Amino acid sequence: MLAASAARYGLAIVQLDSGQPAAAEETLAPLLDNSPLEPFYIDVESDILINQQRYDEALAMLEHAYIRRPNEEVITINYANAAIKAGQPRLSIKLLRDFLLREPKHLLALQILSDAYRDVGDIAQMYETNAEVIALYGGFRNAIDQLHTAYTRTDNDLTKKRIQARIEQMREMEQRARTL
Numbered sequence: 001m002l003a004a005s006a007a008r009y010g011l012a013i014v015q016l017d018s019g020q021p022a023a024a025e026e027t028l029a030p031l032l033d034n035s036p037l038e039p040f041y042i043d044v045e046s047d048i049l050i051n052q053q054r055y056d057e058a059l060a061m062l063e064h065a066y067i068r069r070p071n072e073e074v075i076t077i078n079y080a081n082a083a084i085k086a087g088q089p090r091l092s093i094k095l096l097r098d099f100l101l102r103e104p105k106h107l108l109a110l111q112i113l114s115d116a117y118r119d120v121g122d123i124a125q126m127y128e129t130n131a132e133v134i135a136l137y138g139g140f141r142n143a144i145d146q147l148h149t150a151y152t153r154t155d156n157d158l159t160k161k162r163i164q165a166r167i168e169q170m171r172e173m174e175q176r177a178r179t180l
Contacts (some may be wrong), residue, residue: 008030011027012024016051028048042075045061046078046082055086063079080096083116084116092115124151124154124163126150127150130146143170151163
């Protein structure tokens with residue numbers, strides 16, 4: 001990023017944070033015109049569109065970018081977040097499950113995924129995902145509690161077995177952490 005572009009980019013962020021999304025969009029426009037697939041510009045533009053509740057525009061822009069750069073973290077996370085805001089949590093789940101295969105410990109992706117599961121009413125998956133977030137912070141006891149709750153929220157035997165296995169893994173992780 002050249003100095004002038006960096007200054008313009010920074011100004012757009014300040015304008016957005018100051019409650020001036022229209023001014024931010026105007027400031028950012030030349031940067032997006034010159035570099036339409038630059039993740040940092042897409043990040044700010046998607047925040048502007050979401051701020052203005054222009055969800056269809058945000059989704060269209062992010063879908064276009066995602067098709068061209070499906071492994072780009074910033075684009076994927078923004079696309080998943082916009083999908084939730086637009087009332088499309090199933091799209092968010094698909095994007096994030098694919099992303100988490102590559103980046104299984106990505107906190108923001110897991111947090112957004114938990115919200116998406118909540119929005120579709122899959123409470124067991126929500127609790128499982130919350131457990132993974134908590135475990136990444138080292139809160140194994142709380143993560144195990146979340147998994148126990150997930151266990152009670154499903155009737156699927158295979159899911160129960162998977163959750164029980166994860167509880168055992170978390171107990172082992174907790175034990176190892178205590179011995180360090």
